[in-house]
Amino acid sequence: MAMTLYELLGADDRRFSPFCWRARLALAHKGFDADRVGVRFCDKELIAFSGQTLVPVLVDGETVVSDSWNIACYLEDTYPDRPALFGGDAAKPLAHFINTWADYTQRTTLTTLIVFDIFNHIEKIDWEYFRSHREQRFGMALEDVQKNRDRDVAVFREALQPLRTVLESRPYIAGEAPTYPDYILLGTFLFARTMSPFKLLKEDDPVYAWRARMLGLFDGMATKAIGYPC
Amino acid sequence: MAMTLYELLGADDRRFSPFCWRARLALAHKGFDADRVGVRFCDKELIAFSGQTLVPVLVDGETVVSDSWNIACYLEDTYPDRPALFGGDAAKPLAHFINTWADYTQRTTLTTLIVFDIFNHIEKIDWEYFRSHREQRFGMALEDVQKNRDRDVAVFREALQPLRTVLESRPYIAGEAPTYPDYILLGTFLFARTMSPFKLLKEDDPVYAWRARMLGLFDGMATKAIGYPC
Structure with a gap:
C-alpha cells in the first residue's frame, strides 16, 4: 500500500519545511515514493x-x-532490509545529536536571513498567522529581521564549522555515502532554497560542494522541486 | 610498557586543556593509567x-x-579488545562531528567567560605568551573579555541545547553508558572547572546532572584533580 506524507505547503506548490524534507529524503533513501499532501499553516484540520x-x-x-x-x-x-539510514544502533543517538544541532543552528542563524522571503512565498491565507507568530518571536517587523543579512550570513557560515570540518576529510558526514545526518542538513538548505534567492554559501566552501552532491541524489529529486537555484 | 601522556600544565599542577582531558578520559575508558608529564606553554621543547x-x-x-x-x-x-570508545564504524564519524562542534562551542561561547581566570592560574613564565596571543584573538584586554559573563553565560547555556536535548531522553549522549562523545564534552567542563570558579550551569539543567554523573566516573578521577567545585 502506498504511503502518504503530509508536508508544509507554501504558494506555487512550494514544499519548504526542512522537517518535511528530512522525511521525504529518508523515504527516498529507503526507496519509497510516497503520495504527498500539501498542508498550509491554516489547514491543520x-x-x-x-x-x-x-x-x-x-x-x-x-x-x-x-x-x-x-x-x-x-x-x-520497520524496513530494516532496505538501505540503512543510520548504520547501526551506536550511530543513531549521535545522529539525534546532529538533528538537534541542526534545529538549533537553523532557528538561531538561518531563519533570520530569510524569514521575510518565506512570508512572500506562502499563500495570503497564511500571512496573518505567520507574521504575528514570527514577529512575536523576533521582536520586530519581518521586513527588518533580514535587512542586515549580507552581514549576518557570516554568523550562519561560521556556525556550519562542524559540518565543514568533517566534509574536509570525506564526501558525506558519515563517510563515503549519504546517511540520515546528511538528509537532516540538506533539509536545512532545501528549506532556504525553496523560499529565498539569497546566497548562503561561498563557492569555495566544502559545504557548497557537498550540497551540490546532495542535490544530485535520487535523480536530482531536490533540484526538480520548485525553488531557487542555490 | 607504560604509556606517557603529555598534558598542558598551569600553576599548582592544574591540568586544564580540554583536549588533554579528552585523551586522559579515553585512556581511562580503555583501562590505561598513563604516566603524565606536564607541559607549560613555554615548554614546547x-x-x-x-x-x-x-x-x-x-x-x-x-x-x-x-x-x-x-x-x-x-x-x-590498537586496543579493540578493550571497552569500545565509539561503538562501531558508523558512530565514529558522527563522534567526529560532535568533536568539531564542541571545539567550536568552546572557542566561541565558553573561553570568553573564563579567559582571565585562566591567565590567573597559569605560571608567570607563560603570562606574556598567553596574554599577547589571547588579546590578539579577542581584540581587547583579557580583563575585559569576561567582564559581562553574568550576561554572556546565557549564550553558552543556549549553545548547549543539542546536548541538553539528547540528555532529556537518556543518561549519556549515546545511551546507557558513556562513550567518547561524553568525554569530549566533559573535557570542556573540566577545562573550566580546573581554572575558574564561575558557575556555568543551572542546577535544574539536565546537563548539570549529566556532568555530575560524568565526574563520578573512574572512581571520581576528575573530581580528584585540582580545580574548583562545579
Whole structure:
C-alpha cells in the first residue's frame, strides 16, 4: 500500500519545511515514493487525525507517525532490509545529536536571513498567522529581521564549522555515502532554497560542494522541486 | 610498557586543556593509567620529538600520537579488545562531528567567560605568551573579555541545547553508558572547572546532572584533580 506524507505547503506548490524534507529524503533513501499532501499553516484540520498539529505526518497503512525524527526511526525499524539510514544502533543517538544541532543552528542563524522571503512565498491565507507568530518571536517587523543579512550570513557560515570540518576529510558526514545526518542538513538548505534567492554559501566552501552532491541524489529529486537555484 | 601522556600544565599542577582531558578520559575508558608529564606553554621543547607543538601527545612504546581525536582513534584501533570508545564504524564519524562542534562551542561561547581566570592560574613564565596571543584573538584586554559573563553565560547555556536535548531522553549522549562523545564534552567542563570558579550551569539543567554523573566516573578521577567545585 502506498504511503502518504503530509508536508508544509507554501504558494506555487512550494514544499519548504526542512522537517518535511528530512522525511521525504529518508523515504527516498529507503526507496519509497510516497503520495504527498500539501498542508498550509491554516489547514491543520487535514492532519487532525494524527493527534497533533505539526507536519510532517507519515501514514503507512494503519500506522500514523508525526515528527521527522520519529519518522526516520520508524522507517529504519520497520524496513530494516532496505538501505540503512543510520548504520547501526551506536550511530543513531549521535545522529539525534546532529538533528538537534541542526534545529538549533537553523532557528538561531538561518531563519533570520530569510524569514521575510518565506512570508512572500506562502499563500495570503497564511500571512496573518505567520507574521504575528514570527514577529512575536523576533521582536520586530519581518521586513527588518533580514535587512542586515549580507552581514549576518557570516554568523550562519561560521556556525556550519562542524559540518565543514568533517566534509574536509570525506564526501558525506558519515563517510563515503549519504546517511540520515546528511538528509537532516540538506533539509536545512532545501528549506532556504525553496523560499529565498539569497546566497548562503561561498563557492569555495566544502559545504557548497557537498550540497551540490546532495542535490544530485535520487535523480536530482531536490533540484526538480520548485525553488531557487542555490 | 607504560604509556606517557603529555598534558598542558598551569600553576599548582592544574591540568586544564580540554583536549588533554579528552585523551586522559579515553585512556581511562580503555583501562590505561598513563604516566603524565606536564607541559607549560613555554615548554614546547618537551614535545619537540612529536614533530609538532601542541599537547596532548601520547607515547605508547615506539608510537607517538598527537591531537586528541587522533589519540582516541589510535586507542580504539590498537586496543579493540578493550571497552569500545565509539561503538562501531558508523558512530565514529558522527563522534567526529560532535568533536568539531564542541571545539567550536568552546572557542566561541565558553573561553570568553573564563579567559582571565585562566591567565590567573597559569605560571608567570607563560603570562606574556598567553596574554599577547589571547588579546590578539579577542581584540581587547583579557580583563575585559569576561567582564559581562553574568550576561554572556546565557549564550553558552543556549549553545548547549543539542546536548541538553539528547540528555532529556537518556543518561549519556549515546545511551546507557558513556562513550567518547561524553568525554569530549566533559573535557570542556573540566577545562573550566580546573581554572575558574564561575558557575556555568543551572542546577535544574539536565546537563548539570549529566556532568555530575560524568565526574563520578573512574572512581571520581576528575573530581580528584585540582580545580574548583562545579
